[in-house]
Amino acid sequence: QVQFVESGGGSVQPGGSLRLSCVASDGDFFRGTYMGWFRQAPGEQRELVARISSGGYRTHFHDSVKGRFTIFRDNAKNTMYLRMNNLRPEDTAVYYCNAIEPTDQDPAPLGAWGQGTQVAVSS
Numbered sequence: 001q002v003q004f005v006e007s008g009g010g011s012v013q014p015g016g017s018l019r020l021s022c023v024a025s026d027g028d029f030f031r032g033t034y035m036g037w038f039r040q041a042p043g044e045q046r047e048l049v050a051r052i053s054s055g056g057y058r059t060h061f062h063d064s065v066k067g068r069f070t071i072f073r074d075n076a077k078n079t080m081y082l083r084m085n086n087l088r089p090e091d092t093a094v095y096y097c098n099a100i101e102p103t104d105q106d107p108a109p110l111g112a113w114g115q116g117t118q119v120a121v122s123s
Contacts, residue, residue: 002026002111004097009117012087020082020117022097027078029099036100036107037071037082039093039119050082051100051107060104064090087121094118 008020020037024030036051049062050071059071070083080097094116101107 002029002099004099004111004114006095006097006114006117009095009119011120011122013123014088014121016087016121017083017085018087018119020084020095020097020119022080022082022114024078024080027075030078031075033099033110034102034107035073035080036098036109037080038096038098038109039091040096040116041090041093044093046096048100048107052080053102084119087119089121089123092119092121 003025005023008018010018012018032054034051034053036048038046038048040046049065050069052059052071052073056073061069068086073080096113096116098109099111100109
């Protein structure tokens, strides 16, 4: 089963920026699948915040991050990224990546969850 490894999290002040990375263990699988970034805050359910089509041409963002987050991928490197700008305390969460269903209607995750990467935003 394909595995995903997230990295790039950290502690930043409000207004700061981070870039998260997600590396897939199976390049053939990665290049053919839609991908998403999820996050889970303490006591909350995991939510999908950004998704990208297999070729990288279509993206979609949760309303809470629109205009601040950018998602992109480099299929040659089996890697997906999440650029987060103007971070807010409410963005504090563990961020995960996963393959997702190729649908616009609440796509479900398809693979196993990795360890995630912690993002903490506070002053």
